Amino acid sequence: MKKIILFGGSGQVGSEILKRFSSIRSIEIDVSDEEKLKKVFEEYQPDIVVNCAAHTGVDKQEDEQELAFSVNSEAPKKMAELCSQCNSKFVQFSTDYVFDGEKGTPYLETDLTNPLGVYGKSKLKAEESVLEILGEKALIIRTSSVHGVYGHNFVHTMIKLFQSKEVLKVVDDQIMSPTWAGWLAEVTLKLIDKGAAGLFHVSSGTPVSWYDFSKEIFNLSANHLETVVTKEILPVTSEEYPSKAKRPKFSVLSANKLIEVTHEKPISWQEGLKKHVDEYFEGGI
Ligand SMILES: NC(=O)c1ccc[n+]([C@@H]2O[C@H](COP(=O)([O-])OP(=O)(O)OC[C@H]3O[C@@H](n4cnc5c(N)ncnc54)[C@H](OP(=O)(O)O)[C@@H]3O)[C@@H](O)[C@H]2O)c1
Structure with missing residues (x-):
């Protein structure tokens, strides 16, 4: 049996992986502490290391560059060095936000x-x-655009807002491909099992704007809610709804390579969203 350790087990993706594979050991340390990282590798001598730990606050990081680079770049680099010394395999998560969004068609791993x-x-920087x-x-x-029952995400924010705000404004000029964390966890485990290496894009692969995504969240969740306050969801441009960090206009990740390797079609964003919303209301999380 392979020894697998995982960092970031309390996050959206880490929680779903741990739920599906209980023999993975979850390590709860500050990953930017190099001495602690070293000790973990010495103690466990892992065959495989999965890093789900990251600073994911996209806007916050514009003001917290040092922290962002320490957790998102330096920590995975150190993990990679330790994996190299221990001869362990390393699984690192990255993002569609490595692209500028100007391509206009789904991004390939080679773009x-x-x-x-x-x-x-x-x-x-971590990828490199x-x-x-x-x-x-x-x-x-x-x-990209990960959502699941554990932790904070756009879906949970919207469900809260449906119960408190009459009019919601959501950007419709940023197109992405949402990813249900449960499916992402399953695919990750499959890729590990197949011994896959290098870069892989793992998302639903189908485009949707945040505006259309929010409307579907409403359609799927409204009848579960005791009180629905929202009467209107309005599309707005990124200029009308400014945020601290600049985001790509089109960051859909192509699923072609994933399909070639796993021979499976990715879950559509609609199906992934339904699974998430059903689980959210069934579980009362
Ligand atoms: N969320 C998305 O939309 C999205 C999109 C593209 C790529 N990704 C990537 O997918 C991966 C998983 O993301 P996610 O959505 O699961 O993120 P998440 O829900 O924000 O979870 C991040 C995890 O990292 C942990 N963490 C943060 N700083 C840490 C530190 N210094 N030391 C140890 N642990 C630390 C958090 O623990 P605490 O809660 O205790 O801080 C949490 O367990 C990340 O690599 C992320 O960059 C995410």
Whole structure:
């Protein structure tokens, strides 16, 4: 039996992986503490290391660059060095925000990167150093717009707002491909099992705007709610709804390589969202 350790087990993706594979050991340390990281590797001598720990606050990081690079770039680099010394395989998650969004069609693993903000820059730096240190011993999974029952995400924010705000404004000029964390966890485990290496895009692969996504969240959740306050969801442009970090206009990740390797079609964003919303209301989380 392979020894697998996981960092970031309390997050959306980490929780779903741990739920599906209980023999993975969840390690709860500050990953930016190099001494603690070293001790973990010495103690467990893992065969596989899965890193779900990250600073994911895209806007916050514009003001917290040092923290962002420390957690998102330096920590995975150190993990890769330790994996190299222990001969362990390393699984690192990355993001669609490594792209600038100008391509206009789904991004392939081979497309040029050009991140617009601190988050994308910090995650890209990790990709580069991990691949440089580990080569074929690294699996990097780029995913996008992750949502699941555990933790904070757009779906939970919307469900709260449906119960408190009459009019909601949601951007309709940012197109992405949402990813249900439960499916992402399953695919991650499949890729590990197949011994996949290098860069992989793992998302629903189908485009939707945040505005259309929010309307579907409403359709799926409204009849579960005791009180629905929202009367209107309005589409707005990114200029009308400014945020601290600049985001790509189109960051859909192509699922072609994933389909080739796993021979499975990704779950559609609609199906993934339904599974999430059903679980949310069934579980009363
Ligand atoms: N969420 C998305 O939409 C999205 C999109 C693309 C890519 N990704 C990538 O997918 C991966 C998983 O994301 P997620 O959605 O599961 O993120 P998440 O829900 O924000 O969870 C992040 C995890 O990292 C932990 N963490 C943060 N700083 C840490 C530190 N210094 N030391 C140890 N743990 C730390 C958090 O623990 P605490 O809660 O205790 O701080 C939490 O367990 C990340 O690599 C992320 O960049 C996410």
